[in-house]
Structure formats: structure tokens, C-alpha cells
Amino acid sequence: MTKVVKIGNVMIGGGNPVAVQSMTNTDTKDIPSTVEQIEKLQKAGCQIVRLSVYDSECVDALKKIKSRVSVPLVADIHFDYKLAIGSILAGADKIRINPGNIGAKWKVEEVARVAMTHGVPIRVGSNEGSMDESYIKKFKSKVEALVYSALDEVNVLESVGFKDIVVAVKSSDPVETIQANEMISKMTQYPLHIGVTEAGIYEDAIVRSAFALGHLLYEGIGDTIRVSIAGDPVREVGAAYSILQSVKRFEGPEIIACPTCARTEINVEELAAEVRSELINVKGKVKVAVMGCVVNGIGEAKGADVAVFGTKSGGVIYFHGKIISTVNRDEILPTLKKLVEDHLKGEKDEINKNG
Incomplete structure (x- = not known):
């Protein structure tokens, strides 16, 4: 059984119900539009919402958005560790970083120290686009590269005593997504966020996600999910619940x-x-x-x-x-x-x- 991690008022892992996530596609700095979309997602049953934080103005917007909504918010960070720290201080309930694009090890460690001080979990998200090229060269398969890229980042967080971690290994290939999550589930006790990344437009995304996530959930793998669909994110929520219901992981x-x-x-x-x-x-x-x-x-x-x-x-x-x-x-x-x-x-x- 995986470790329990608290994201705002939502508990994942440890046998808790699988939590449904989505991500806004409004400009985070457009506060009214972003709040409106978050409210629609929440009304549809979304339990955790992720937002892009791509500059300091987004950090300021995050703080204001946080004061207007009740659902836990995850700050999605690429490249700039200072934005991760700023988001923690602005009230984010979780930070998502990708191995390989935050930069030097000390930057990741600094984010972890601030997150630990404020009781904010970190999701380590590994996908092909974020991995350092060295992992692709080192390992025979993309599946192994995804898994060890994530685990190495987990080791960096653990090196400073940080253990409030969620792990995600995603591919746009459903079979690779299954194989990577099956592999990493045997190598870590941290809760797993599962999903097929860049799954495509509606029909393709539904089929690919249902195949991969349904398979994993039926095996008992996965503590929180996102069905990635190009376009309106509200559709992701209904699809996620349909998958959960189909594998008897949700009663509604x-x-x-x-x-x-x-x-x-x-x-x-x-x-x-x-x-x-x-x-x-x-x-x-x-x-x-x-x-x-x-x-x-x-x-x-x-x-x-x-x-x-x-x-x-x-x-x-x-x-x-x-x-x-x-x-x-x-x-x-x-x-x-x-x-x-x-x-x-x-x-x-x-x-x-x-x-």
C-alpha cells in the first residue's frame, strides 16, 4: 500500500479513494476566467486542479485565485525553481516539477526545503519531453528511462529529508504508460499519479486513457488520475469517473x-x-x-x-x-x-x- 499524502483537504494513497484531477487551460493571469473554469471543474467533480505558473505574475495571480476557490491547487512549474518557491509561499497546495528541467541539484533541494517548511507536497512528473537526454542514452527502453528519471529526482528530494512526494511517469503511448507504472509501483511506496500524456483529441484521448488507466487501476495501481484531453478540461473529469466506475473504484x-x-x-x-x-x-x-x-x-x-x-x-x-x-x-x-x-x-x- 502506498504512503498517504495530503493535498489541501484531499488525502491520496494509503487506500484512500482515487482522486480525480484536471488542469486549467486559461491564462493563469486572467484571474476571473481561471476562477470560473476551476469552479466548473469542481462542479463536475474535480478534486484537485493544476495551474500553469510560468512567471512571477502567475505567482501573484495564484495567491488571488487561491483566496477565491475551495479546491486544492497545484502549481505546475517548469525551468525556474524560484517560481516553485514563490508558489509555495503564495499558498499552493502542491508543486509539480519535472526531473531534468528545474536545473542544478541544489535548486531542487532548495524547493524541497521550502516545501517541507510549509508542509506542501511535491509531485515528481517524468515524461519524455522533460527527461534529460542522458536517460534516453543510458537505458535500453523509454520505460526504464522514465522510471529512473523519476526515481533519481525522488532521491534528490529524500536527500534533504523530504518525503511528502507524489510520483508520475507518463508517456503518450498507453502501453509504455502501463509498463512504466507497473515497474515503478514495485520500486516506490509513494502514491502514483497516473495518466497518458498528450493523449490527443476527445475520442483518441478517451480510448488511450481508458485502456491504460483502466488496466492500471484494475491492477490496483494509481492513487490519483487525470485523463488528458485537448480542449475543454471539464470533459476530463467525467471521463475519469467513467473509468473509475468501470473498474469498480468509484461508487456513483x-x-x-x-x-x-x-x-x-x-x-x-x-x-x-x-x-x-x-x-x-x-x-x-x-x-x-x-x-x-x-x-x-x-x-x-x-x-x-x-x-x-x-x-x-x-x-x-x-x-x-x-x-x-x-x-x-x-x-x-x-x-x-x-x-x-x-x-x-x-x-x-x-x-x-x-x-
């Missing part, structure tokens, strides 16, 4: 939907997205089905706790194996949410009853 509403056909009487994709959004903050195990028609829907939704079958005017509502009502389109969401709450309350009551 599971939304299933039919692929649609000529019998479909409602916009299934649109309604399913609305249902997901409506239930985003619901905690507990429940399966909700959104089906395009009554013809096939009843049979296909047998495994669901709650379901809606589309009709021209709204939907037929199904609960625990029985059709219970017919509602208009504008009544579907509140009806489903109430039934989900009833289902979860019943589950809780049953647990309490059985001790």
Missing part, C-alpha cells in the same frame, strides 16, 4: 443508454447527458438507464435500478423492475433524481438494518 450513478435506432422517440444522447449532469454530485451505487423507446427498452434496462423509456411527449418511468408512471419531458429529470434518492435511501436503510 452509472448512466447507461441505448445506441438508438429507428424506433427511438427521444434524443437519447441529450437526455443521458442531462441525467449525468443532474446526478453528478450524488454518491452511492445506482444504475440509471436512458432508453430511446418502450419496445426494446424494458428488456434492455432489466439490470437498471431506475430507467426512463422515451416517448414522443416525454417518458415512461421504471423503478426496481416495474413501470410506475408516464411523465412529460420536463418532468423526467426531477422524477429520476427523486427515484435515485429513494433507491439510495433504501440501500442505506437496509445496511443500517443489518448492522
Whole structure:
């Protein structure tokens, strides 16, 4: 089991639930836009948010942003160790540095000393773009280069007594990502942040991330995750939870939907997205089905706790194996949410009853 590391009010490692991360793509110095995006990420369920800190003005902005949001913030630092120190002093909940691009060993050590004084963890992030060329030349495979690049940086942090560390080894190749994390998980007890870096546009990113992260999580590897998608980062959060749910590492509403056909009487994709959004903050195990028609829907939704079958005017509502009502389109969401709450309350009551 990995070591526990505290990032703001979020605990990762040590058997804690896998935490979902994302990263803003607004200019950090544009404080209103960045705060707005952080709030959207948090509303979607993001538990830790990373921001680029690329100059001293970003450090000043970080301090102001920190005062306006409640989610833990990670300062993403490249090249300048002074920005890392400034971010710690500005209130960052974690610092992310890449081995090979901060510079001399003494600079990393100085960052570690300041972080230790202020109780701020450091994530060591190793990827092909950040590694010193010597690692590529020294090792036979990129996987080994990624792993030892990260471990050498960990050793530098440990040399000054710093052990509040999170480790990430990422490749844009999903197989390399799997192999690197499998390897490093046997060599360190620090919590692992897992993800496929530069995963691509939406469809490609989803497939690559689901393959690599799902594989690792199923093996019990990974304490916090990010699904990297080019574009709106809010989409990353939903994808992360879908992966976690698929490998039984998160208990929340599971939304299933039919692929649609000529019998479909409602916009299934649109309604399913609305249902997901409506239930985003619901905690507990429940399966909700959104089906395009009554013809096939009843049979296909047998495994669901709650379901809606589309009709021209709204939907037929199904609960625990029985059709219970017919509602208009504008009544579907509140009806489903109430039934989900009833289902979860019943589950809780049953647990309490059985001790």
C-alpha cells in the first residue's frame, strides 16, 4: 500500500479513494476566467486542479485565485525553481516539477526545503519531453528511462529529508504508460499519479486513457488520475469517473443508454447527458438507464435500478423492475433524481438494518 499524502483537504494513497484531477487551460493571469473554469471543474467533480505558473505574475495571480476557490491547487512549474518557491509561499497546495528541467541539484533541494517548511507536497512528473537526454542514452527502453528519471529526482528530494512526494511517469503511448507504472509501483511506496500524456483529441484521448488507466487501476495501481484531453478540461473529469466506475473504484450513478435506432422517440444522447449532469454530485451505487423507446427498452434496462423509456411527449418511468408512471419531458429529470434518492435511501436503510 502506498504512503498517504495530503493535498489541501484531499488525502491520496494509503487506500484512500482515487482522486480525480484536471488542469486549467486559461491564462493563469486572467484571474476571473481561471476562477470560473476551476469552479466548473469542481462542479463536475474535480478534486484537485493544476495551474500553469510560468512567471512571477502567475505567482501573484495564484495567491488571488487561491483566496477565491475551495479546491486544492497545484502549481505546475517548469525551468525556474524560484517560481516553485514563490508558489509555495503564495499558498499552493502542491508543486509539480519535472526531473531534468528545474536545473542544478541544489535548486531542487532548495524547493524541497521550502516545501517541507510549509508542509506542501511535491509531485515528481517524468515524461519524455522533460527527461534529460542522458536517460534516453543510458537505458535500453523509454520505460526504464522514465522510471529512473523519476526515481533519481525522488532521491534528490529524500536527500534533504523530504518525503511528502507524489510520483508520475507518463508517456503518450498507453502501453509504455502501463509498463512504466507497473515497474515503478514495485520500486516506490509513494502514491502514483497516473495518466497518458498528450493523449490527443476527445475520442483518441478517451480510448488511450481508458485502456491504460483502466488496466492500471484494475491492477490496483494509481492513487490519483487525470485523463488528458485537448480542449475543454471539464470533459476530463467525467471521463475519469467513467473509468473509475468501470473498474469498480468509484461508487456513483452509472448512466447507461441505448445506441438508438429507428424506433427511438427521444434524443437519447441529450437526455443521458442531462441525467449525468443532474446526478453528478450524488454518491452511492445506482444504475440509471436512458432508453430511446418502450419496445426494446424494458428488456434492455432489466439490470437498471431506475430507467426512463422515451416517448414522443416525454417518458415512461421504471423503478426496481416495474413501470410506475408516464411523465412529460420536463418532468423526467426531477422524477429520476427523486427515484435515485429513494433507491439510495433504501440501500442505506437496509445496511443500517443489518448492522
